Every structure is written in C-alpha cells, then in structure tokens.
Amino acid sequence: MLMRFGLDIAPLDLDLTLGCGQTFRWRPGERGSWTGVIDDQLVRLSAANGRLAVEVLPGRRDADELVSCYLRADDDIDRIQAVLAKDRVLAPGLKRFRGLRIVKMDEWECLGSYILATYANIPRITKMIEAVSNSFGDRIAGGIHAFPRPDHLARVSASHLRRLGLGYRADYIREVCAYMDEEWLGRMRSASYEDLRKELVALPGVGDKVADCVSLFGFGRLESFPIDVWIERALVRLYGQKGSYSRLRRFAASRFGDCAGYAQEYIYHNERARSGACAFLRK
DNA sequence: GCCCAGGAGTGTG
DNA sequence: CACACTCATGGG
16 A cells, blocks of 8 residues: 655755665656665655655555655754754855765664775665575565665575675675674673674674665664775865774764764765766766 | 775784 | 785676
8 A cells, every 4th residue: 555645854955865876766757856765664855845755565553654764854953953053064065965864774774784885986886785685575566675684685695696796795685694693792782882783893894884875874873984995085185084993983983972963974975976986976 | 807895703913 | 004915707
C-alpha cells in the first residue's frame, strides 16, 4: 500500500543531502525529486510548496518517523551554522550549505556500505551496493531490494561476491557479516564515540576513515570527522594542516567540536564542487 | 592507456 | 611515528 504524506523539515536541500556521497542508494528524478531506499522501504521525496512531499512503498505505520529520523529533522541547523560561522575559513560559504543534512542510516547498512566504499569512486560504490542488494537483499517492490541482512550475506561465497565486482572487499564484508549481531549493535548504539570508534577499527576492512563515516552516518555521532582524500587536500589548502590521520582528527575536534560532522560535509562538498566532481554542485 | 578513487593491512626503518 | 608496498577494479 502506497503511503503519501507531507513533512516540515527545513532547511532541506535534497540534492546536497542525497546526491553526493553520504549515502549511495538515491537516484534523482523529475522536478528535483529523489527516489531511494530507507531500510525496507522505497521512498520518493520531492519539494512541494514549502513542504517535503513523501511517498513510501510498501508503507508502514511509522513511515513518517522513518523519514524524519533519516533526515535528522531534529538537528538544530541554525545553531550548527552559528557555531561554524565563528570559523573564519568556513563562514563565507556556510549559507550555501544550510539545506545539507547529515543522514542517519541503518547502522549495519552504513557499515557494510562503507566497507565496500574503500578505494573506489562513488559511481562504482553505487554499482557494488546495487549489485549485492539486488542479489541478496529482501525484495521491496518491483526490482528494488533492501540492503542485504548480515546473516544472509555471510552465507554467500567470496567468489560470488567477487564476481559482482567487489574485489578484495569481498572477504572483509563476509568476515564482518559473520561478526554482526544485535547484541553488538545495541552495545555500540549506547557506547561513547571513542569506544564505538575503537570497536569499529578492530573490524577487518575498517580503518580510521570508515570508522568515522560509520560513526557519523550510521550511529549519528556528529562529533565524528571522516578524513578521505578530498578532506585531506582541503585541510592543506584551507588550514595548512597535514600529517597523520590522528593528528588531523585532533585538529578537527579542537576546531569544530560537536559540529565536526557538519563541518566535514561542508568542506567535502565544497572541495568536490571546486573540481567539478559532483554535478549537483556545479550550478 | 593513464590516472584516480569517501582505504586498509602489513611490513620496515 | 613515517613511509612503502600490495590488494582488485571500474570510471573518467
């Protein structure tokens, strides 16, 4: 049963939020709409006279909360922007990113997705996630499938996963699948950011960067600051900062505090826009 | 063909 | 701590 409803989530820019690399399952449609998967639901989002128009299939009782939570409707964007406006480097470009929301993905889907994301570009990551979902995820509607559950994926052979184009990531994700369970996930949800991070880094195929992405987009820790090649370049260019991951991480923590996650996204999108890496930012 | 990618693991100095 | 090397492969 298709559900339709409206939400008041402002400010919100769907292109910035869904289009360039936080999450990999959204596709742009007509008139600025986006279609994607949240957990076990197919969702279409579009802006309609000041509100967010939502369509959900197959639809479930708490669909409105599902979408609100995913887009972090409760984040105080004004406060975050005010905090980051004190940074002389970030201040001039801040308003442009007001509608960018950090998403809150399912924890396992985020972890699995970012293990696949290592040393690949966004088009390829999108393709890998599509392939494992279509092959091993529960069917939602039409040809759309949820991200596969870990217990299911753990039973798939490594060679099968390699055939889907995962390369060396196939072994990592299988090992992590076998380790996943609700007890661990529950413990991590209530852990401190530093403890969560340590546990994540201990997983095979998870290093500093993936652990920070999963902390941020999966477990909702806004103090997390993932450093990939784009951020590394930007920190040199904007702040003259370079060095090891842990050194750059400390710099970000002291400079951006509990808004580090949003600062990271602003810097990431700005850096990619400069080089024309993301079509939605070129306008 | 070339270069790069939301890197991680391992070994060495 | 810093490097150096390997891993596997598609996209631009």
